[in-house]
Structure formats: structure tokens, C-alpha cells
Amino acid sequence: MDEPRVPTDGGASDAVALARTVARLRARVDALEETLATSTLRERAKGALMAWEGLSAQAAEAALTRRAEERGRSVADECWAVLGATRRAGRTGTSRGDAAGGGAAGGPGTAGPDVDAVQAVFDGLPGPAVLLTPLWSPVPGEVEDYRIDAAAPRSADPAGRRGGELVGLRVLETYPGLAGTEPWRGCAGVLLTGVPYESGPFPYETAGAPRRTTWTVRAARLGGRLVVTWARHGDAAREAHRRHRMERLGDLGWAEWNVRTGEVAWSEQTYRIFGRDPAEAPPTCEELPSYVVPEDAPRLAAAVRRLLREGRPLDRTFRIATPAGVRHLRLVAEPAAGGRGPVDEVHALCQDLTAQRRAEQALLESEREVLAQQGLLEAERALAARLQQALLPRQEGPLVVAGLRTEAFYLPAQAGLSVGGDWYSAVELPDGSGLFVIGDVAGHGIDAVATMAQLRFTAKGMVVTGSPLPDALVRLNALLMHAPEGRPLTATLVLARYRPWDRSMTWAQAGHLPPLLVRGGVAGYLAPPAGIMLGAARDCSYEERRFTALPGDHLLLYTDGLVERPGEDLAVGLDRLARLAGGAVRGAAGAEHLTVRLTEALSPTRRDDICLLHLTLPVDGA
Template structure:
């Protein structure tokens, strides 16, 4: 054994071999002391975080220190976190400024060092904005760590939360490998090619991550030129990351290396270094669970899975992936198998344990399920593939079978289950689906043995508990409603006498109401014609029958309604014809030729509220009235009659046009239907002066045709009848020249749902230019041009024509 000793003179120098032993001994002592110092520093940092969290909890809740400690421990256990993670979450959730001031940390140089100094032991901070920011970062990381499931997710989590605060561009996690080397167990921000190149690192000198694991000290690489001479730097090219930090993560007896790679050339400030060291301490708990005794964990999991598999009624296997040196999955080992699991060679259950998947199912490579297995191991998402055909050799004969496979991740292994779709199984499933969709079930009655066999759906159709068994055929009529028993009994007796097949409807009373059922059956006879068996099906037609009955009721209602509408239409038509007789030919009034046309609407009752009047008054003048009552039917006809006769009577007895409109408005407001409205135009023609005086109540203006042009007369003031109690009406005067034509009409002539009011009037003016005076039916060309398709409103037109003077 070599000992380090003090040398007093050159003659007392030890031999070269002894000097080497002394150096090695000194190195061992230094390493031991440094490891102990790091352990003490970690313990001090953890204790400081715990005290800060306890103090914050006490300040907020007013509890004692012991109660605050118990509360933090309980919350950590309930959430599955470490105590350090729970402390940082508690500190990060507080409002900035609530955290108490940290105590100074002794540096060993006579005065305390403030947080942020390079010589201070890293402690939790909380006094400045940057410190509060770091506390929130640590709190978010602590919360996120609870959900990571493996070292690779841990690397992605750290990169996501440290990208903004420390400008981390990539994260690598190395664990101690076999023979003192390194194993890359997690990475983020690097390509898969680079990760594969550095997945296994031999125990070489000049590897910063390996040095960090050996010394348990952080390694800060901030000078690329100098660091590249001393270390083998990761990267292609390596100058992609100009600064790097390698941090020890002590997980019990093991140590991992956490690498933070940055593209920036800026050094790591002291506050950033302290933040990263705290992050490394927080990751210790998660890495410990990932790295501690994996073989023992797997063995315990495998034993549990094997116990569960023994009770499974179907095939299932537990697969552990077997990877190459590059990490590629080459095969799977079967570590557990259910009794019903069988391979192509006929081996079952426990006989499959320890075999490779390619030994048992050699043709699965290249299939979609092989890629599905890999995807499930990578993402954790269950795989459930479409049914596929698999060719296997059964008793020396190739046979193609259809399978459906499902895989789920369990730790680092896969639980795989599958279903074999045999032709008989598929046919049985199709039969069951057909019965369910058709709401029918088959039934067989053996007349020799008295046994009956029903499908499950037959019990559902007859609302019978399957535990009571099938109903004998001769007892079936007794279960139906009394009115249907004779017909069903005769049908069954015919079957038992060797008669033809039957198709008989019947009703069955249940707690949910009456069901409409159907029996379709035939008898199987022996050579002598005696029935041996009756088979057929029972079908539930309740939904169909209900729809039929509803349709019949609807048809009856339609017929009744149609009769009522027809009677009302006939009555209204007769009433309107009596109230508004149409002249068969043109009339001559006060020297004017008058043509009239009336067309009822084609929808609903074909009568409405449009009307006209064209009469010669006692003084030789002519009165023209065109009106339109809103709506259709009997009420509209009644209102039309009131207005038509009242208007004529008022003008004949000497009332002015505006006075007549005012009185008609009052009449309409005081009728039984206070919601009735109407439009109206009144015109009085004096033949001596060829003067036309007219007034209107919300009605379209008359159309004047003169010298090959068409224009509408300027309407005087007037609101529709029934709109207000005190309307104001005015008269307008117009002189008719020989050859003029004047059209009075209702809005049904030009209004269309698809166009505006003005566009309809323009279309009417254009069509009226071609209006002739030939008899009979002088207005027919105009009506044909204006009315296309179904008429939704009545149409009334009065054409007044002053013939030209003789040449």
C-alpha cells in the first residue's frame, strides 16, 4: 500500500513508482473530500429550500413550523412529488414579495456572501425580480416533472422550460454505462443521428460528461477554443454549441450527467449556474426512479403479469424489446404468455416464455403491426390494427387466418392481445347482427322430444326472460291478446297437421305496451308426412305497425282537412262570385272602353280580398275602384264586400274621394277584425273635360300608356286603410287624351318574392307597352307576360281606354 509522505531533501525523494502511488493516494483523498463536500452542499441547499417553504407556509396560514413541515410532506406524498419539488412549487405559487428574506450563507472568508456571488453555496432566492423569476421557473419545472415517464421526456421537459431562462438549445442526459462508460438515456434538441453516435461512450479521457460523473462536480465550458483542446465536444460540427454545462445529478449511489448546450457564446452568470444546479437537484428524484434496480422492477412486473395472464380467457403475451447497439429494435422476447396463446408451431402458454417473437411468428416482420409495436413503445399510444391475414402451417397444410391485434405499453414492455376471426365465428356474428338489425329471432320446436331452442333475440322479441327457457309451441296462443288467439291457434294447428308454411301477425301485451309481432314458420315432416320439427322466426313489427297506424291517422286527418277546405273554397267562391260578378266582355262607360280581369291565387283557398268596381254615376261620370284586402279566405271576402259596396255608396251619394277614404278607414278600424288592412284607389272620370280625379290609400299608382311610352302617375298622399285612426288623404287630377290607356291593378300582378318592388313595376311597364285592344280577352297577353309559375296572391286589373278621335 502506498502512503503520501513529506519530502525534506532531494536525497530523500522516493523512487518513481512510489511517487506515482503517492499521487494516486492524494487523488483518492481529494476526490473523497470533494464528494463529501458536494454531499454537504446538496444537503445544505435542500435544507435551505425546505426552511424557505416552511416559513412561507407559516406566514400564509399562521401554523407552527412542525405543522408546516407536515403539510409539505403530506402534499408531496399526495401528488407523487419529492419534498424538494413540492417546496419549489409552494414558493413559486406565492405572490412576489411575500417570500421572507434569505439568511446570509457563510463563505469561510469572514463575511456572509449574498446570493449570486460565485463563492456562496447555491441557496433559494426570493428578494429581487430575477430571483422571483427563477423561483417561478423552478416551480413550473417541479410541476412538470411529475408527469414525465422516462429520461427522454425529462430531457424534452427541461429544454422546454429552460429555453427562455438560460437559453438552453439542447439537453442531454448520460448515465453510467457498463465498464465505466456512458449511456445516453435522454436527449432533446439534437438529431437522432447524433444521438445514435453518442448513445454508447467508452470510458475515455477528455469526455466532459464522464468527468462530471467521476468527480461529481459541475463542468462549465464557456471558451470553445480552449475547451476543444481539452475535451471531445459533442456536435456535428462541434462549434454549433459554443457554451455547455455538465451538471452532476446524484441519485443515491449513482450519478448521472445533465448537459445543457447553448449556441450563444455568453458565459453562464452566477445566478444561471445556481438555477441550473438547483434544477439538477430537482431531477435527482425522477432519475432515481428511472435508474434504480431496473432488473428488479422488471422482474416484479413480469411476475405480476404472469399471474394475471393465467386467469385470462384469451391469448395474450408480454413482449420485451431487444435492441441493437444503435438502439434499433431487432426482435422481442416473450416474458409472459396466457394459456390460450399459441404460436405457429403449436406451442402454448408457458412454453412460449423466453422465446423470440420471430421464432414464434416469423412472418410478422414488415407487417403494419411491427411498426405499430414500435410506435406504441415510442409514444405510449395503444395500437389497434385493422384485421389482417396471416399465413400459417396447420398439420402441414398452409392456412390463411384473419387476426386483429392490440398492443399497449407496460413500462418498457408491450402487452399484446389478439383475436382470431374464424369463418364460423364470422358467420355466427353475421347471423346475430342480422337478427338484431331485423329485430327478429329464430326458434326451433322438436315435436318428438318436446325440446325447444331459441336464439337470444327471440326471447327479446317475446319479452320473455331467457332464464325461464323457450315457450312450448302449443302454449304460444295463450300468451297473445284474446282477439288474436283464434287466428294464431289455427295457424299452429295447420303446421302440426303437416300444412304449408304460415306467416301470421299477432299482438302481445307487455308491461311496456302492446307489441305487434309476426310468426313465420314451417314444419319438417317425415316420409309419412308427419311433422317432426317446426322452425321459423319471430319478428317484432311494433315500430313498423306504429308508423303505419300513424300514417293512416294522418291520411284521415288530411282527408278531413281537405273536405273542410274544399267546402270552404266552394262557399267562398260562390260568395265572391255573387259579390264580384265579372263582365263577360268589355264595357263602355262615359265614352271609355273598360276591360276587367280577375285571377284568384293558386295556393290555399282560391278566393281573396282583391276587387274592382267600374260604374257610371247618375251625373254621367264614371267611377273606378280597385282594392286589395290583406289575406285570403272567408274573412277577406267579407271585408272586401264591406269596402266595395260602401265605397260605391259613398261616392254615389256625393261624398268626395278623400272623404270616402277617411270614412272607409274608420269603418275598417271598427269592424270585428281590428287587424284588417286594405289598399285602395278611387278614380272619377268627367267626360266633358276628360278630367280624371283620383285618390289612393297605400295602393300602387295607375299606369299611363301614351304615344308608345309608359309612365306611372304621381301618387297623392295617402296611407293604407286600417293603419292609423286619423289618416290624411289628398286628391290628384289628370287629363286623359284620346288614345290613352290607363291601368288600375293590384300588387299580385307584379310582385315576386325574388325581386324588389321597383323592379316589378318596371317589368309591368315594359309588358304593358304591348297591350292591345282586340276582343275578346284584351288583357290576356299582359297576364301571360307577367304571371309565370304559381300565383301566391290574387290579381285584379282594370284597363281604361279612350279611343282616338276619328281622322
């Protein structure tokens, strides 16, 4: 074997240099291998976070660095912890949120505090808050929905559900409009990273709502769940003003009682309705009956007990004593259960019914007065009717007065409680002549009948004593001008005197409709002499006219109820009467019962009384 060759000084120097180069290259290779291994480890851990927590590559890199710093270890150690947690999750079936957190306390891998403990904290919150449990989808890192497992009492949704009514609802099933929104993505980030999130104001449109509303959402991770709070923006003042106006217009107020904590909240209007100072503490539910008048307290106390013990809604009216007097109130209340008993809260509306009750009482008293007045009017009508029957006895058939066949007819109005002032008179005077009168006194009732009686007897007395017809009307006018206050002051009248020995008919009128003369089948109205209605003026004068009656003549004296119709010119009614009277006389039935036939034809529905005198001068020998 050859001996090893001993290098010379120059060769030894070259060998040392070569050895140093090799060592340097070996160290660089070792560093590269370590860097490559570390990089591979980081990439594997990043991949695990991206798969299990749905993070981007950049977010996963940042999460590894942040977690390593928070836990005081190297990034490599954090990478091994993430990979170890992933392997454990694969073996045990742990949820994605649990695996991503590596089981660290407070991370999404832990369930966090018990739901009952969270609810107990929520019960003391003054605003809305819910606890959301994620429901993971089969796609790695994606949340399919959230379930509401706890809710603060002041939490409310657009549908009116409050507090415990929200527990158990799924977010997207109940509020599908939240899918894909910025707050939805923000909550997913909180769940996976643990960094609290607060949205900017974002619009949200609720199905069935008249317009969009703006909200801010805040979320924080609690174990493997989320605590979410929210606030509405933009129209708080307007909504408060609208609510206050609605309460004022409807005399309404709201009240809320927290049965477990004893907290009570009343609106400003409720204080006003109860007559209490807002600085005073409002009463509890159990104390309400003490504010009620003694007669109503037992019923309200029983209803409150049923509400609090059995959860039965309350709807009662009662009276309370206030500094302004007794008020009538209606209280409508319903319970709200929070899972710890039949009733956790009571929400109520109260309404002041005092004005309504006073109006009802006034209406009742008015109805009583109307009934009493109606009874008096009925009695007055009956008395007036009896007086009228005494003054105007019904004729069973035609009479002969001073040689004239006389048919008298009176028909009261179909409507109204009072008897009218229409009247007639047909009497034979001591000298053998006949006096025929028809008149209409203004007004109805006892006063009208009394005035009618006065005119009837006074006119007869004046004519019997020989007064000319115009003078009689002047005196009758003076009689009405001096009538007692409250009595009818005006009347219309026709006076006619027939002398059978020369068949002359003298007549005068005071503002009355003219007589209708049917002669030879032709009807025409007599030209009226001058004269105004009685009681219209103190200084007045009257005239008279005269004509000679012929055998077969028919003279009709009548009141305006026979010809007047609402909304129709009087001339139309007069033409109708003349046409019908002339036709009736010419007809086969002749003038028999002419008064009845005319009233039936002319006034099927009577709005006023009708008085009619039919005077006939028979044909010689008839």
C-alpha cells in the first residue's frame, strides 16, 4: 500500500481553504433546509386555517403571527399547534370553530359560558343584545346560519317580537334580507378571528315596512358564539315625536313592568293620565289596584293576579281618583315570558276614556230629556186634538146651511206630533143668512188651537151683531196684535156671507188663497179683494166683493195644505186643483163627496193639515 503523501506547505494552505468553503456551503445548505422546513410548516398551517376558518392567505398569515405573539411562543410552535389541533379534529369530529382555535380558552374552539348565565347577564342590560350560535355549513369555513339562544328584554325586531320571543329563531330564516350584507360578513370574521366588529350605518329594508331603515351592528366573540348588539339611526327623534302625538291624540299611554327585577317604565302620557308627577316612582303591577276607586279595585286586583300568576292577558276598565277628579281608564296588558316562569315582563297600554264616558252620559241624559219632551208633546197633542175635535166636530154627511148644500172636511197632517191651526165654520145666522169661514193659524199645538178658537167665536159674534165683513177682519187683526207673548201672532182667513133671498155671496179675505168657483163645468178662481194676513200690521184695511150664485154652482174654500208641495210653485198646485175640480164636477159621479175625492187625489202624502168647504147651490127642485 502506498504511503500517504505529505503535502508541502503550499498544498496544506489550499486544503484549509477548501475545508472552510465546504463548511460554509454546508451551513448555508442547513439554513436553507431549515428555512424550507419552516416555510413548509407555515404554509401547511396557513392552509389549515384557510380551510377550517375560511380565511384568505394573507389573513391566515396574520392570524398565525398574532396568535404566536399572544401566547408567547414562536410562529413555528404556533404552526405545529394549529396542525396538531387539525389532526385531533379529524380524529374526534370536533366542529370547525373548535379545531381552528386549538382548544385555547376564550377562542372559538370553546363553547363559552352557559346560555343561562349569558341570559342572566342580558336581563340586566338596558338595550338590545342577542347570543348567536353558528350553524356551520358542509363547505369548510362557512356559516350557514345563526340560532338565537339568548336575548335581552329590550331586544325587539321589526315584527314586534321582543325579548324571550326571539329565542330559538334562526337569523336568515327570520330576516333573509341580512344574507350577504356587510354586517353578515363582519360577524363571520369575528367568529373566526376573535376581533370585535362594528359596522358603519347600513340600510335594511324589512318586508312589509313602508320604507328602509338605517342600523349599526356590533359583534364580539364569546367562546364559540357571538354577542351581537344593534342600534337604529336617523329617525329616533321623529319616531319619538310621532309616538308622542299618537298617544296624545288617542289619550293613550304605555307602561312596562319587569316582574323579576322590579323595574317599571311609564311614558309621559301615562303619568298625565294617572295624574302623577314624573319625578315620582311609578307603581308596580301589584300596586295598581290601590289607585282605583274602592268599587272597582277588587275586579282589577283579581285580573292582575291572573296576569302575573297564570299569564292571562288583561283588559279592564276602571276609575281612578286624580287631582283633576275621577277618570275612567281602560288598561290592556299582556305578559312576556322569558323562559324562567309564566311572566317575566308585562307590556301595557292605558287609555283615558273620561271624555268618552262624559259624552255617553250626556247623550243618555239627552235621550231621557227627549223621551220626557216627547211624552209632553204627545200629551199636548192629545189635548190639542181633543180641543180641535170639540171645535171642529166631524160631519157624517152634507148639511144644508141657508139653502146651500155644505160639505166640510178636515184632514190632519201625516207627520208631526202637533195639531195644526186649520179650521172652518159653517153656521146659519138669525136672519136666515149663512156664515162660512175657513182659516189657517200659524204654528201648531195648544197655542194654535187656542187662537183658532178665539178667531172662530169672535168672527161669528161680530158678524151676528151686524158688523160688515171688512170691519170684522180689522177687529180680528187687532185681537191678534194684542195676543199674549208666545201665542201665534198671524193667521189667514176667508169670511163669506150668503143671503138666500137674493142669492148674493159677499166675501172678504185676509191673506188667504182665493175661493174656487166651478160654474157650468168650468173652474176659475175669484179675484180677491184687498187684505193682508191678520197680525201682520197694526194699521190695515180690508175690502169685500160680491157675486150672485147660480143654481149648479160649486164654491170651494180651502187651506194651503191642499195645493202646496215642497219645491213646487204655488201656481202649479192651484192649476192642478182647478183642473181636477172641474173634471170631477163634469164626471159621471158629479160633485158627490168632492172633498174626499180631491184630498185623495191632491195630497196622497200630507205634510200639512187640510181644511176644505164645498158649497153647492142646488139646481131648482134638486
